[in-house]
Amino acid sequence: MSQTQPAPPLEIARTTELGLQRHFIDGTFRESVAGGTFESLDPATNAVLVQAADGQAADVDLAVAAARRAFDEGPWPHMKADERAAVLRRIANGIRDRAAEFIEREVRDIGMPVKQMKGLAARAAKNFDYYADVFPELTGKSFQVGDEFVNYTIRKPVGVAGMIMPWNAPLMLSTWRIAPALAAGNTIVLKPAEWSPLTATLLAEVLHDAGVPEGVFNVVHGYGETAGAPLSKHPGVNLICFTGETTTGSTIIAAGAPTLKRSSVELGGKSPVVVFADADPEQAVDAALAQIFTLNGQRCTAGSRLLVQRPIYEQIVTAIAERAKNIRVGDPFDEATELGPLIRPEHHGRVLEYIQSARDEGARVLAGGEVPEGMDEGNWLQATVIADVTERSKVFQEEIFGPVLVAMPFDDEDEAVHLANATEYGLAAYVWTNDIQRAHRVAHRIDTGMCWINSQNVRDLRTPFGGVKASGIGREGGDYAFDFYCETEIVHVALGSHHIPKLGLGDQD
Secondary structure, rough: OOEEEOOOOOOOOOOOOOOOOEEEOEEEOOOOOOOEEEEEEEOOOOOOOEEOOOOOOHHHHHHHHHHHHHHHHHHHHHHHHHHHHHHHHHHHHHHHOOHHHHHHHHHHHOOOOOOHHHHHHHHHHHHHHHHHHHHHHOOOOOEEEOOOOEEEEEEEOOOOOEEEOOOOHHHHHHHHEEEEHOOOEEEEEEEEOOOOOHHHHHHHHHHHHHOOOOOOEOOOOOOOHHHHHHHHHHOOOEEEEEEEEHHHHHHHHHHHHHHHHEEEEEOOOOOOOEEEOOOOOHHHHHHHHHHHHHHHHHHOOOOOOOEEEHHHHHHHHHHHHHHHHHHOOOOOOOOOEEEEOOOOOHHHHHHHHHHHHHHHHHOEEOOOOOOOOOOOOOOOOOOEEEEOOOOOOOOHHOOOOOOOOEEEEEEEHHHHHHHHHOOOEEEEEEEOOHHHHHHHHHHOOOOOOOEOOOOOOOOOOOOOEEEOOOEEEOEEOHHHHHHHHHEEEEEEEEOOOOOOOOOOOOOOO
């Protein structure tokens, strides 16, 4: 019997020539109407990496007009579900075929360690495969009313979706929303984050080559104030999707309110990792490290607050700190690198300010907290563990969005739940205990959109993703995505003659 041979390893090297990153509108790449550009920086050196077209309201108008025409007059919304699914599968294959290019671009763009980026590129392709399989099988509901009526629901595309995407994992997070939006028959205008323009341009090529009709998928580069804001309030946009910081999310929802846009916003997080004394300490330590120090700590679901029951508090935080000291910080193209540079110098400075605030409040910095020796160029930071913070500490309350773990002890279950809920956020939570009843109790009591028990963040694409409180509105993932990307229409069918009141007959019987 023959055995399947493993695929050869991807060869990733800094070889791609990066020209001007242009908009993609109505099936063609083009420069900005006003001709402006902006610089994107290499996080490892802060040298200029690439120039991108600086989108303004005029460019957004062109993109929305193209998406509007493609929706109102084009074939995409009216294609059979399995025909759209075939296009999505070609997109998935296109991403896999050009995976080395996507990986190289994103590593250069955001400093993601290459080993981690390979997994995210595979996930980007899987997003399209998943929704190619799911949407054709999506069914409505029927409601029989005796022998008089059968009522049934149908799903229809909504229209033009405006997508304002983040810089921390732009390829994977963008495709995660693009795939269900396209599967449902919508058209799209994507505004990538200005700090990470590279993969969006390549993705436009892949979608075009896969047979996505002109105008169905458009890309406008630019800043939030000059490209994101016009997209958020544009009357031709029906849906607005945003992943990013909470204050910006609130502004985007407000901008869309006058035109009654649907909003799906995945915002900030300050997710607790709750470790009870009966938990498996080795697994808890492994998971706590992975949950905060992968993706350079720049992830919305990062387990950034470590809450440990007092009898094992010192044991756990000491073990995590010792491991954190050994995390390899360096060239993101090196397969051995575990922690790359932060995205931009201004973000790097902000994270360092948070660490200093913890020192000023008397917390213990057990690991990291400094720029690694000899790495003054770029936005490098050691993996950082801070113990003995308080509930009122700035680093306990606010999203740092970097490789910084803060820790404090708790005494009992009630205190653990109180501390877990003691921030404005509620995106994710992680509970570690071998008491299965307590695990469920605590998971139910934490104010969160998602909770993992005895696990780090392992995603199941069938399940809903989203937060509560200041962490967002709406759910993506699985069939839940179609509650947003589809209109639900109810069709009432009379099966025979039924009583209808007769009006306007005067004195007639």
